Structure formats: C-alpha cells, structure tokens
Amino acid sequence: xxxxxxxxxxxxxxxxxxxxxxxxxxxxxxxxxxxxxxxxxxxxxxxxxxxxxxxxxxxxxxxxxxxxxxxxxxxxxxxxx
Amino acid sequence: xxxxxxxxxxxxxxxxxxxxxxxxxxxxxxxxxxxxxxxxxxxxxxxxxxxxxxxxxxxxxxxxxxxxxxxxxxxxxxxxxxxxxxxxxxxxxxxxxxxxxxxxxxxxxxxxxxxxxxxxxxxxxxxxxxxxxxxxxxxxxxxxxxxxxxxxxxxxxxxxxxxxxxxxxxxxxxxxxxxxxxxxxxxxxxxxxxxxxxxxxxxxxxxxxxxxxxxxxxxxxxxxxxxxxxxxxxxxxxxxxxxxxxxxxxxxxxxxxxxxxxxxxxxxxxxxxxxxxxxxxxxxxxxxxxxxxxxxxxxxxxxxxxxxxxxxxxxxxxxxxxxxxxxxxxxxxxxxxxxxxxxxxxxxxxxxxxxxxxxxxxxxxxxxxxxxxxxxxxxxxxxxxxxxxxxxxxxxxxxxxxxxxxxxxxxxxxxxxxxxxxxxxxxxxxxxxxxxxxxxxxxxxxxxxxxxxxxxxxxxxxxxxxxxxxxxxxxxxxxxxxxxxxxxxxxxxxxxxxxxxxxxxxxxxxxxxxxxxxxxxxxxxxxxxxxxxxxxxxxxxxxxxxxxxxxxxxxxxxxxxxxxxxxxxxxxxxxxxxxxxxxxxxxxxxxxxxxxxxxxxxxxxxxxxxxxxxxxxxxxxxxxxxxxxxxxxxxxxxxxxxxxxxxxxxxxxxxxxxxxxxxxxxxxxxxxxxxxxxxxxxxxxxxxxxxxxxxxxxxxxxxxxxxxxxxxxxxxxxxxxxxxxxxxxxxxxxxxxxxxxxxx
Numbered sequence: 076x077x078x079x080x081x082x083x084x085x086x087x088x089x090x091x092x093x094x095x096x097x098x099x100x101x102x103x104x105x106x107x108x109x110x111x112x113x114x115x116x117x118x119x120x121x122x123x124x125x126x127x128x129x130x131x132x133x134x135x136x137x138x139x140x141x142x143x144x145x146x147x148x149x150x151x152x153x154x155x156x
Numbered sequence: 157x158x159x160x161x162x163x164x165x166x167x168x169x170x171x172x173x174x175x176x177x178x179x180x181x182x183x184x185x186x187x188x189x190x191x192x193x194x195x196x197x198x199x200x201x202x203x204x205x206x207x208x209x210x211x212x213x214x215x216x217x218x219x220x221x222x223x224x225x226x227x228x229x230x231x232x233x234x235x236x237x238x239x240x241x242x243x244x245x246x247x248x249x250x251x252x253x254x255x256x257x258x259x260x261x262x263x264x265x266x267x268x269x270x271x272x273x274x275x276x277x278x279x280x281x282x283x284x285x286x287x288x289x290x291x292x293x294x295x296x297x298x299x300x301x302x303x304x305x306x307x308x309x310x311x312x313x314x315x316x317x318x319x320x321x322x323x324x325x326x327x328x329x330x331x332x333x334x335x336x337x338x339x340x341x342x343x344x345x346x347x348x349x350x351x352x353x354x355x356x357x358x359x360x361x362x363x364x365x366x367x368x369x370x371x372x373x374x375x376x377x378x379x380x381x382x383x384x385x386x387x388x389x390x391x392x393x394x395x396x397x398x399x400x401x402x403x404x405x406x407x408x409x410x411x412x413x414x415x416x417x418x419x420x421x422x423x424x425x426x427x428x429x430x431x432x433x434x435x436x437x438x439x440x441x442x443x444x445x446x447x448x449x450x451x452x453x454x455x456x457x458x459x460x461x462x463x464x465x466x467x468x469x470x471x472x473x474x475x476x477x478x479x480x481x482x483x484x485x486x487x488x489x490x491x492x493x494x495x496x497x498x499x500x501x502x503x504x505x506x507x508x509x510x511x512x513x514x515x516x517x518x519x520x521x522x523x524x525x526x527x528x529x530x531x532x533x534x535x536x537x538x539x540x541x542x543x544x545x546x547x548x549x550x551x552x553x554x555x556x557x558x559x560x561x562x563x564x565x566x567x568x569x570x571x572x573x574x575x576x577x578x579x580x581x582x583x584x585x586x587x588x589x590x591x592x593x594x595x596x597x598x599x600x601x602x603x604x605x606x607x608x609x610x611x612x613x614x615x616x617x618x619x620x621x622x623x624x625x626x627x628x629x630x631x632x633x634x635x636x637x638x639x640x641x642x643x644x645x646x647x648x649x650x651x652x653x654x655x656x657x658x659x660x661x662x663x664x665x666x667x668x669x670x671x672x673x674x675x676x677x678x679x680x681x682x683x684x685x686x687x688x689x690x691x692x693x694x695x696x697x698x699x700x701x702x703x704x705x706x707x708x709x710x711x712x713x714x715x716x717x718x719x720x721x722x723x724x725x726x727x728x729x730x731x732x733x734x735x736x737x738x739x740x741x742x743x744x745x746x747x748x749x750x751x752x753x754x755x756x757x758x759x760x761x762x763x764x765x766x767x768x769x770x771x772x773x774x775x776x777x778x779x780x781x782x783x784x785x786x787x788x789x790x791x792x793x794x795x796x797x798x799x800x801x802x803x804x805x806x807x808x809x810x811x812x813x814x815x816x817x818x819x820x821x822x823x824x825x826x827x828x829x830x831x832x833x834x835x836x837x838x839x840x841x842x843x844x845x846x847x848x849x850x851x852x853x854x855x856x857x858x859x860x861x862x863x864x865x866x867x868x869x870x871x872x873x874x875x876x877x878x879x880x881x882x883x884x885x886x887x888x889x890x891x892x893x894x895x896x897x898x899x900x
Contacts, residue, residue: 103429104247107394110433111243112677113282118437127470128566131575133680137282140460140680142562142575147676 083155086132086148088122094153095119101150113137114151122148184233185266186225186345189254189290190274191283192240193555193681195302197221198690199274199332200237203342220265227346228339236268244289244387245394248598252401258293259380259388261401270296270349272341277307277314277329278456278682280448284440285433287323288356294381296349297325300341304329306684311451318447324352333687355383356439357432360425366393366417373410393418394429460682467559477563480556484547486643492539499539503532518722526718532805538703540624541617542695544586549694553686557582561678571658572665574598574676577607581657584614585650586698588858591616592865602669608865609664609875610657612858615650615850618797622849623649625801629821630842645843653850656882717792717803720766726759733759766791780848780884781841781891783829793854800849840899844891852883 080097088094096118099106113136114120121135131144188203190196204223221237238257239250246252253262260267273290275283280301291297301307301314316327326344330337359367370389371382380388388405392414395402403411421428466472507528514520551557560582565575577598584591591611598604615623627642634641726733733756740748762771762784770787777787785804793800801820808823827836853859853876862872 099430107245107430107433108243108247108677110430111245111247111285113285113437115430115434115437124464124468126468126562126566127473128563130566130569131562131676133464133468133562138279139282140682142558142565142676142678142680144565144676 078152081154082152084149085120085122085134085151085153086145088153088155090122090124093119093121093156095156096151097154098152099150100152101147105147105150109143109147109151112141113139119156120151120153184231184270185236185268186233186270186272187236187238187257187268188272188274189238189258189286190240190302191242191276191286191679193679194240194274194276194283195332195687196240196274197237198687199272199300199302199330200235201687201690201693202332202335202338204235225342225345228343229346231346233345236265241286243286244293245391246399252399255391256401258290258295259384261405267295270298270345272298272300272345273325274300274302274332277301277304278310278312280307280312280314281440281444284443285436288436288439289387291323291325291352291354292356292381293384293387294351295384296351298341298344298349299323299325299327300337301327301329302332305331305334305336306456310456313449313451315447315449319443322354322443322446324354325349333685333689351381356436358435358438360428360431362425363421363428363431366421370410370414370417374406390432393421456682463683464559464680467556468562473559473563477560482647484544486639487543487547491543495539499532499535503528503535507532521722522715522718525722526715535703538699540620541586542699544617545695545698546691548582548586549691550686553684553691555681555683558678558680562680565676571661573603573606573661574600575678577603580607581611581614584611584616587616587618588612588614588855589861592858592861595865602665605866605871606661606664606669608862609871609878610661612853612855612875612879613653613657613660613851615653616797616855618855619649619849621798621801622793623846625804625820625824626842626846629824630837630839645846649846649850652847652886656851656886660878660882717766720769721764721788722760723764726756726763729759729763730756779892780887781838781844782848783836785827785836786845790848790854794856797849797854840891840894843894844887847890848883848887850883851879851886853879 082097083094085094096114096116098116099109099114118136123133123135123140125132125145126142129145131142132148134141134143134148188196188200200221200223203225209222223235223237224232225235226232236257238254241251241254243251244255244258246255256262257265258267258271271290273287275287287297287299299319301316304314307314314329316329320327326347326349328337328341328344330341332338364386367386367389370392371385374385374388388402391399392402392406392410406414425431467476507524510528511520511524514523551560561575561578564578568575568577577595580591580595580598582591588611591614592608595604595607595611598607623646627645631642631645636644733752737749737752737756740746740752762768766788767784769791770784773787773790774782774784777790782790785808789800789803792803804824805820808820808827824837825835828834829836859872859876862875863869866872
C-alpha cells in the first residue's frame, strides 16, 4: 500500500534508517503502551536491526533501544528521513 | 542544597499519622522506584547492605523487597524496593503494585513517606516520563541520577540545579555501582523533603472538567494531592473494569457513570486517552533543553553497536547463545566439584566422628542416619547452585539476558509465547518458584499461565542433586572430544525438559489457552560491567533460600523418614534374627553373621512404614525399572525433589549393617536385586529415573505457588495430572525400549 504522504510503517524502514513518528493505529491499550515508551508523534525513531530470525525488531527511540515485534511496528506510521 | 542533616521533630516529619499509633512509633517508609534497568536494585543493595528481606505482596506474587537503612542522623528507615516500571498506567501486575502503593490503594503497604526515584542519567529523557508522572502524584520525591560516571564519559552534562528548578524536587548525582554520591543521597533522605508543585501535563479543558468531576466524587485520601486525585480519576477512566484495586476504590455509582463519560469523550476528543503522554514528552523536551547539554560523540553507542553486531548477528548470535548455554551447564558441574568434594569429606568425617563418640542406639541412629546424612546430602549441592546463579546474575547484569530474549522471541513465538517468557523459563532452571514468580512480568494472562505451566519442566537446581547422584554413580567418565559423557547426559536431561515444555505450551495454546499474541516490548539495555556486590548478594540470597529449605523442610522430612524407615521394627521376627546371628557368631561363622545382619536390616526396612508404602507403589513403577526403595524416595521427594537424595541416603544407611559411612553413589552401584542377586540399578534404571525426575511434578512448593499465581486450584491440579502422566509414559518408553534394545 503506497501512502500519499510517502509515510511507511516502522517495520518497513530499512534497517539503520530513521523516521519521524506521524501517527499510531490499533487498540487503545497498545497505542497507549507504545506512547508510554516514547513513540509519540514528532519523535525520531530508528529501525536499528532485526533479530536473527527476522522478528522482533530493534528500534532506537529517545536514546533507548527497544525490541518490538513486526506486528506492533506495523501500527507506527513514520515519515522516512 | 545544604549538606547539613537535621532531625526534625517527629510531629513535623510524619505526614499522615496512622490512627492509634504514636508518631515516634511509626518508622518512616522510603521507597526506591525507577524504570527497569535504572540500577534501582544496585542502589537498594548499596543502601541496605545485608539488612534486607524478600517477601511477597499479599494476593499476588510480586516480590516485595524490604530493607533497613540508617541515615546520617542515626534515624532508621524502612527501605522498599518497588518493582521496575515504565508508567503509572499499569500494563502488568508489577506495575499495578507500584501504582497501588503510590496512590495508597494497597491496604498492607502504606504509601511511602519519601520516594527515591532512580534514573539512568544516560537515558534521562525517557526515564523522566515516569519521574514526571510520579512527581504529579504529589508525594515527596528525591531524584537520583544514577550512572553519573557513565553519563560524564558519554559527554552528557546534567545541570542539577536547573533540573531541581524544573522539577521542584532535590536532585543528586550518584553511581550506585561505584558508591559515588551515596553519602549526599543519604543526607537528602534525612531532610524534610517537600512535595513538588510542578505540573507537566497539559490536558484539554474537556478532559480536565471530566476528571475534576470524577475526582470530586472519589473518597478523600489525605496523602494525595489534588493532581494525584486527578491521576486516579484518569486511571479510572482508562480502566476497562479489570483493575480490582480501582474497582474497590471507586464508589459504584461513579463506576456506572464512567462508561457514559468515556463514550462522551470518545465522541468529542478521540485522542483523549493518549494526549497526556504526548504532553509529558513535550514537557520533557523543555526540561532537557534547559538542564542537559551534550559534548562530543558518544562512544558507548558505537561500542554497543559493535558488540550487538556480533551477539545479535543472524549466524554468530544464535551460535554464541547455544555455546554459552552449553558452557554454563558444563561449568556448573566442573567449577563446583572441588567445593563439593570438600563438603562430602567433611560430612563423612562428621558422621564417623559422632558415630564413634556415641553409644549405639536409637539416638545415635537418629543423629547419624537421620540428621547428618539427610542434611549433609543436601548441603553438598550449594556450590552448584551458587555457580549457576552467579552466571545467571552476570548475564542479567551485563545486559545479555535481554539479547537472549531478543534472539529467542521468534522461537518462543512458535509456541505462542513471547521472548519475555524466556527469562522466567531460564530462571526456572535454578528453581521453578522464582521462575513462576518472574512470569508476572508477562502482561497477557494466557501467556503468563502457559509460562507457569511449563516452567516446572525446566530442570531446576533441586533436580541437580538427583542428576548428580545418578550420573556420578552410573555414567562412566568417558571423554568425547572436549566434552565428557556425564556432561552430555546432564545436557540431555535439560534438553528433554525444554522439549516437553515446548510440546505442552504448543498443546495448551491450541486448547485451553487459545488467543492472539499480546503486545511485546522489551528494553535492550546498554552493555555494562556488572555490580559484583549486587551479583554476590543475589547468589547469597539464593543459596540461603536453598539452605533454609534444607534446614527446615529437608531436616523435618529426614527425621520423619528416619522414623518411618526404622519403625515399627521387627518384633518377634527380630528376636529370631538376633538368635540366629548369635548362633552363627558362637559357631565362629562371621560371614554368615554378616549376611544375617544385612538380611535383618533389609527385613526391618521392608516391614517399616516407609517400606510398606514403597511396596504399595511398586506395581505401578516396576515397568519403569524402579524398585520399592525408589518408590519410597518418590513419595518423600514430593516435599522437594532434592529430598530424594537424602531419602536414598537414609534408606541405604539403614540397610547397611554399619561398616561406616559409605558414599551413597557406591551404595547405589553395589545394591543387589534380592530375587536375582544381580545389580538392582543399572545405567538404564538411572536414565529412566532421571527422565521421570525431569518430567514429574514432585514439588509441593511449586504446586502451592501455582495455586497462588493463578488464584485457582484448576491449574495446579491440571499440572500434577499432566506432568505425572507424561513422566510415567516417558520413563516407561525409556526403560522398556532400552531393554528391547538390550541395554541393561
């Protein structure tokens, strides 16, 4: 699916690439949790690498390295930098 | 800030005197709080040293660590180590405890008089998220910037004064691992700290109005500030009715109205649930610009990246993981061996010494055969437990444990679990009790119960004594490359447990615990040198825990068992035996007399209460290759698996006609089948028995903790039935299959 703004989901960022969080979708509890961890709109986030078996991903947000699954990274919409 | 410490008079210090207690009588409660990986526990250990105890919050099995700390004025305070948490809006039972304690919703743990909030100074901005939530609750807070040395090294300069101004709380730079700034922190804890008035959250007027109206209808708690009450109102608004503490707190009519209010807000402000997170992060950015400056490029990130490139590499990562796990189990056997030999020799000499200085009789028998043999056979395994926990705490403290979970997540995902389940399961290799308790960090109930149900399959340290005994007695020390056959056998037992766990998890996730995968987020902390002090305290705590069990349960079971195995005696038959022995001796036939004595001891044991129950079990376990002696030990090992070893020691000591304190391994090898006269136990019996111990549910404590964790008898009963039938089937397959193949 091609987004008109050129936004992609976090898991679609190339490993090593940065993006700016533009929005989150999904169940309220999950969105709330992701935002608690710093993934609020406007934040720069990096897709650092993925685990040896392809899932989960390592992301860097606000100086913290987090491990999240592809399925959840897919709920974070980012504008690639 | 002043470094003088002053003791204020008690009437000023006590913030909310409890009814019926004098101000002086109530000791101040100080809590340590912070994000996971902030170095909270290292600080706790630093402040309390050896004066701490570990318990549980009632109703849930979240670990409650309380210690004592003497402040510079000489005043003593209770120090509470709250579980690591990311947010005051709980996502797990751990975080719920933190929220309940802070808001005074926990009936047994009063809201602390002072909170020491620990942040990782190298990750200040994200840790400020919880700090700001906490400060708004309106309790007195001291902010400790931990790992200040690491921050300096990375070129992060934090202006403490500016930070104090922005947050309205005292700030102190410390390094808990190196002991830097601890004196200043203690002096601060001694002062009267005022709650901060700072507010960070911007709420939409509509949300603010709703929260005001809800909070006005909530019961008054004198320790909460107005903004703290708004937080509680907000928590109630976010809750979907599953939060018991909130439900108890809010009047029923308020709860009814919440649904309407929620729906109204959803209509006019779809973002209301997450707006406050956004506004806190905006406030954080303001504070960061004001108080923090960076110079130079961080080397720590480059170093971390270089290490992670290898340790989470697609090929080297998993390879390193497997090699490390193999090395850990080999070390548990090799490193502990010298200390174990020493203890073994010490216990043997003690038994001989006591035996030679006491008149033979029931008391001598109780002390040598019951107490010394029973407890001694258990103490000997402390070195192995120490080595295992040493390695595991180092993995945790260096940050590798999180990488292991990162690598394992996909595999755990195959059976429907998260990488988070890996840590509770790995802990279960030491003991299923802390492992099952560690499962509380798993948010999702189905995942948590699945993890709890499979945790006892991980070979715990209580099984190690059993494996060690049987491997030592029956597995030859053949070298295969760099490994030894005993090492390989041990590794196979661990592997079998893992395989069974995967099978059961897979089955549970497709039947009783079906459901989607929950949210999984885990921090990958920076690599750090462990705080050896904290590592050693953990090792000491685990060993003491094991010894306390050895000292109480095992000693009690040993004595009961000694009684069961030596009573009711032989009566008239015993008298006949003694006459025949006497006749043989008079005739000068010593061999005959010795054989009769052995026979008499055997008859006595078979006739004893223990022998009778073991024999009752024999038809059921004979197809597995077990005789009634093993049957006895299977019965007693329900108290704790390691009791099997002391049972065997007791049983064999009584069977022996008193030629001294032979090692149990030799006795097992020498034991003869009374019917055939051949060896009673073969290597095949040993393997079958080990397989049984891998799979069977033989631990009262596990059953009890599962009952408490799941809050129902359904799961522990299901666990007993499932594990024991699996154990019987597998041992049957091993023993009968092995015999068909002509082994043993």
